[in-house]
Amino acid sequence: MAIKTEKPKSKPHFFKNVLKIATLTWRVDPWLFTWSGLITIIMGLIPIAMSYTFKLVLDNLILEKNPAGIISASLLGYFAFRYIITLGNDLLEVYQGWYFQGVNQMKIQNYLNYSTSEKISSLDIDHFENSDTQNLINRAAGRSVSEIQRYIEHLSSALSATVTFISSFIVLVSFNWWIPLVLTAVIIPRIFITNHRVKNIWSAWKERVPKQRELSYLIGILQSKESVREIRLFSSREELLTRVDAMQTHLMEHTLIPIRKYLKRAPIPIILETITIFILIYLKLPATIIGTISIGTLTFYIQNADRILASAGNLQGRISRLSEMNLYTADYFELMELPQLVKERDPGHEFDLIAPPYIEFQNVSFSYLPDTPVLKKISFKLSPGERLAIVGPNGSGKSTLVKLLLRFYDPTSGRILINDLDLKDLRLRNWYKFVGTLFQDFSHYLISVKDNIRLGNPELVDSERMVEAAKKSGAHEFIEKLPGKYDQKLGRRFEDSVEISAGQWQKLALARAFYEEAPVLILDEPTSAIDAETEAEIFDNLNKTYKDKTLIFVSHRFSTVRNANKIIVLKDGAIAEEGTHKSLMGHNGIYARMFRKQAKGYIE
Template sequence: MKVKHVLKMKHIQEPLQTAGLLGKMVWKSGPRLMICMVIFMLIEAGAPLIQLYASKQMIDGIVEQEAVIYAEIWAVIYAGSLVMISVVKSLEKWVKAMLSERSMITVNSLLIDAFDRIPGMRFFEDPKYRDRLETLRDRSTWLPSQFINISSNLVTAVMSLAGVVLIIAYLSPVLAVILILSTAPFAFVHNHYNEMEWEYHKDYAPVRRRAAYARHILLGRRSAKEVRLFGLGSFFLDLYQSAFKGLYSVLRNIQVRSARWSVLTGFLSGAGTGLGYFWILSQSHSNSFSVGDISLYLGAVFQLSTALRDIAKEGADTLDIWRMGRDFFLFMNAEKDIRLPSNGESLGDAGPLAVEFKNVTFRYPFREAAAGSRENEADVNEEDLDMLDELEDEEMREHDEQPEPNDMHTGDVLNRISFSVSPGERIAIVGANGSGKTTLIKLLCRFYEYDEGEIKVNGKDIRKIDLQELRNKMAVVFQEFGKYELSLRYNIAVGRTEALGDEEKLRTAARSAKLEPIIEELPEGLETMIGPEWGGTDFSGGQWQRIALARSFMKDAGLVILDEPAASLDIRAEYDIFRQFHSFTEGKTVIMISHRFSTVKMADRILVLKNGRIAEEGSHQELMDKNGEYSRMFRMQAKSFQGKDEVYC
């Protein structure tokens, strides 16, 4: 019982916290515009009450011949309220548009800043968080506008309703209570099924993402050639349609159940309104009731019934928006995915860095139980969860879905691994795909927390070193490097943005990566836009890889890390660049991951990684003499260059 109580309290608190966060964002976007909005809402809420009372006075004035002039005055007031509402709505539309646009900038800026402050990679690589990130990116463009419109409509309706309730309560408090209670089930049902629909969208985000991916393949430029060459249009279209067939079956069941209950509660609400009309008409013979009073109360009952149903809908939609904004709240208040020191230690001007891994064990923290996640994130009744689970299982069986590889993997990626790199030493790491080579680099760059052991740089625990300083001392070329649709100058300078205007530094980096011949052929040299997105020059994979290498040369780093630095280069281009390997890494420590043994041979020492452990280490000749794992891989690759079966290690 205590657990259920805690979950219910959390279920109430979270939307309020989210609403507070979104409200602060909107206020920060435009305080004056917000004040104007509040004034407009007060006018819109008060206008119906003025019109009801003016109608009563006009009718009473017409019935009593002596008060015709009095009726005309109220007619002018009534007409004035219509004009005022018309003007206010026009101004409100303009204010909402301006506030929505400014709010979108504020929300996106805060969101980007929140992402930038996440020091590690878990939020970007964990499938669960990746689904949320995709959803957040989509919502950030329209959520502020929806929040402003729906929330303002709800507040206006509530303020207007309060006045109408007071009018009816003055006539009969019991009638006011009956009318409100008759509409309460409609509000409850509408909110309940909105919540179920929200859970559906959240739980099936991976399926939607797969459908979006199939659509992207069909419409994307990069995949267009293969789609046409291999006739893949119908294949990916079938994937797209199959995903949505499963999604539709779940949504249909929710909507059918929602429609049934909505009809029943709508009937109850209509019956309550009919009862109110009947009771007022039964009082029409009372001497205390004028014709204008009857008109006033009949109009009030109609407005109350309409307002209650609108509030039920607007309230449910508002809660829906608040639920959607919950991911904003989670990311804005997310705990750091790696531990940062309060007062980070400095590496100083250390020159080439020393690196040590000591009994390091690591596994990716991607396995969160779906049932536990649902229990913690939402308070949905068991019947609804059973329905969603049953439909999900049916959809998975129908399409023969399998868990993602990360979910199936339960072992350690790195298992008590130990090695050291001396200052200025050049080491290469080789091993089969999945042996943990790139994971080593991720841990060294502090993208993840390792589970056991120690990683030290210059004898200092990397968890105690200032994170930004640690990363500034590294120049890294990742296997999946960035391809920025900017000018060539910017693409090189992102390695060290403060050197953007340093022409000599840029030219030296370009020369080291053998980019000079390419630059000379470009129409605008370094200022040439790269990539087709904005009509720029489309570079080949090898040319992009040279740019990534040039970025690493922009930094005066004590540690150079190259993860597959020649993967997209042909053999001659690789030779041209790496014959200068020793010169452009002089005075630096180098850690290089590569499958190409022509590159690996240039290292002082080679580590062979297998199943998350160091299987062998030594120079190229030493490892060849051992006739072990390295020797086997080297010979297999040598055969591929001799025209035999191509084998990748």
């Protein structure tokens, strides 16, 4: 089942996104959101109050004709009031910047990290195999999260600039109604030029994401411990560095195109605004000279004329930046809204299993892409406690069959039955409790040994069971030799951690699967990095301790396959042969040829 690539979505609506971000911020901490908003509004009014008190101080200073130099109570009061406002503004800036915004930023960062991780980890596997969705995940988990934090800062500044703009607009109306209108109109060219810049920069960034992913991959290879040996041996370092350099140069040039276009037009609104403010101030000079308006009033007028342009420019700049961020932050909300492709029934059926269930595939077919079947009419039955081995050439559909049983995908046609119930009717969280798994591309958790094993069943804390699982997988012996034993942190990334070999990682992953003690155990190439002697020991343990459980394993090693109750041989997505080792060897078909070829390699 392939995901259909969706058509590119239209540009996200600005005000809808603002509302989403505001709602998100409120949800994180309603108290901080409310107080931060109130302080922002107050700080938007403070510049007008400071300008007006300065006007009063200036006018009183000019009127004050006192040979003795005695300061009047009114003049002292205006001076004091102005600096009380300044003090209040400075204190509010400190609390707003260092507490309200600082604490809020940390809380929002935590919320975004958690919600993004929660969503991505819950996505269907199919989403990860679609390049468009992969690009979305990279954008949302990368720049979107950081942009949302900055978005909130800009939103707060935009609110403050709006309050300042409106208050300055009202003040200038008291001089002449048309003055603030002219000043507002002269900002329009800046709006058009900046919006055009935003669209171009975002389009360029979106086009860069696939190449940026490729660049990150190449840099990762050059910096990876796993790759450094081959790079040295094959002398491929210069070739890879050349590719990195070429790609970085290409991306840089692509980034500079919209910036160069903007810089050609940027001076136009700046020159227009400067000429306009000069003319408006010049028109008020005659009235000041003849005494119709005071020096303080002229100063108040000039400050508000400058401020309306500054606040409008600031507001426009913030809105422009928010519009740009809008395009990035929208990726976060798009990620959050990605649908579940594997739909669960509501309510789904729940088992209370102790013994393994009866499993049946009925004419199951599956395609990742239309008209390209990976599995074709697969039918077989698996009784409780049976050992099923799935073998076949690479690309024959072995791992895909396992993924269907785990319902990572739904069959294109046919049914999978668990105790005569369609797998689609089961509650997946409940079903996964009864299935232990180990994939060939298992995860390396850079945490303690005991936590690595306990992740097989996080709800259960049982030290004896943990050690027993490690013994069954052959991991206990090397764990006991580690400096911290079961408390030892693994990997080289963190302090006091220790790296272990590929085979030891696989034993640890097996221990994780065994710790769950599920009625059904699925192993996909469980011993590919383990030596033959240890492999034989692990399967001896499995045969002894898992007699009453169902075991399904995919393997290329026929030494592990031959003891299975049932062997299915896949070829080109279909069951080519089915039976026991003895019957398949007697049939002298694909399985027998593959077995003899591998056995010959061991004998020779």
